[in-house]
Amino acid sequence: MAENNQQAEQLDVLASTQSVIKQALDKLGYPEEMYELMKEPIRMLTVRIPVRMDDGSTRIFTGYRAQHNDSVGPTKGGVRFHPNVTEKEVKALSIWMSLKAGIVDLPYGGGKGGIVCDPREMSFRELERVSRGYVRAISQIVGPTKDIPAPDVFTNSQIMAWMLDEYSRIREFDSPGFITGKPLVLGGSHGRESATAKGVTICIREAAKKKGIDLDGARVVIQGFGNAGSFLAKFMHDAGALVVGISDAYGGLYDPEGLDIDYLLDRRDSFGTVTKLFRETISNEELLELDCDILVPAAIENQITERNAHNIKASIVVEAANGPTSMTATRILSERDILLVPDVLASAGGVTVSYFEWVQNNQGYYWTEEEVEGKLENVMVGSFENIYNLARTRKVDMRLAAYMVGVRKMAEASRFRGWV
Ligand code: GLU
DSSP states (O other): HHHHHHHHHOOOOHHHHHHHHHHHHHEEEEEEEHHHSSOOSSSSEEEEEEEEEETEEEEEEEEOOOOOOSSSSSOOOEEEEOOOHOOOOOOOOOOHHHHHHHHHHHHHHHEEEEOOOOGGGGGGHHHHHHHHHHHHHHHHOOTTTTEOOOOOOTOHHHHHHHHHHHHHHHHSOOGGGSSSOOOOOGTTOOTTHHHHHHHHHHHHHHHHHTOOSSTTOOOEEEEOOOOHHHHHHHHHHHOOOEEEEEEEEEEEEEEEOOHHHHHHHOOOOOTOOGGGSSSOOOOOHHHTSOOEEEEEEEEEEBBOOTTTTTOOOOOOOEEOOOOOHHHHHHHHHHHHHEEEOOHHTTTHHHHHHHHHHHHHHHHHHOOHHHHHHHHHHHHHHHHHHHHHHHHHHHHHHHHHHHHHHHHHHHHHHHTTTTOO
16 A cells, blocks of 8 residues: 555646756755745636537536746746646646746746646537637736747647637737747747657657767667657657557557658647557557667656666657656656656647747747757757756756756845845
């Protein structure tokens, strides 16, 4: 029983991120009060959203918006639609957004939202109603200078468009900077859709250099075929790597000779489901333990835990998802000399280009795809080097180093404001 409790605590994403925040602040020499400020969001709103369903019935959905810390600037982060969304998860996700903003040095704090729902079982019109209802429910605390939402798991540019439209109606003016990840015609940015995967690709390239692995011919396994996973599979394939395994929520596909990525991309649905079309599938657990050089968890939390960390064969693990590796597993991988590039660094490409989108909205002048990608490249390479070097000099793993970089600006800003 005690063991079960311990295990549950490790899989509690909020508790585990709090423990690393504590370590990072201790290493940087901040007092306990700073931890007290940072361990929870400064604001957390829970809303109940009544939605008229297509069959005429009304369903009440629960939604959340967490704002972790706004000492640096407005809070920023995605909204996820998923049946397993919980208050604790949204809180942890908002903390991770603060860390990402600190790591890539954006003028933001972290925020995150979620609605408990399963968009795979909802119609387009029901999704529109729940998206608009959510914006009405949280409109008081969000806005282009307060808190800026964006896409996350199972949300996309269409959902951002409905949310933008609802917000513009409530506020009676057009505010493209209210939300990012919008369609291009509504003020979106070139390169935003593929930005998370681009950032992950840059981290993989840099990590491979450190480990002396040639990407050309390297064997890559990607868990998850959503926004991050699917673009990443394409980028890895284009870079000459062999994508030997991919998966979705229902299972995985494996081919030691390399999967036909273009075919799979063509067949995936908008939720990243593709394995249902195949008879020969493997489980997600088997996928993670496949023989490969680079493993990329790009789905959901708690996939690499103490149960399977000893069996991971990859020499590099790059976290494209938020929170895919437990803290015990982080330690096991590090002891096994597997280079782990943590989520708060590896997946920061999305929010970086969201920031570029917001800047373009504010200035009313738009950049080309090359400009956006050049800026993203500089940010990601610089952030990777910074954290890799800090990990070496302070003799800590890259997760702790990333947390140290991620909390520093927020802690300094909170101190200058006289909060702590
Ligand atoms: N949801 C993405 C993330 O977890 C992007 C957030 C944003 O673009 O604001 O980083």
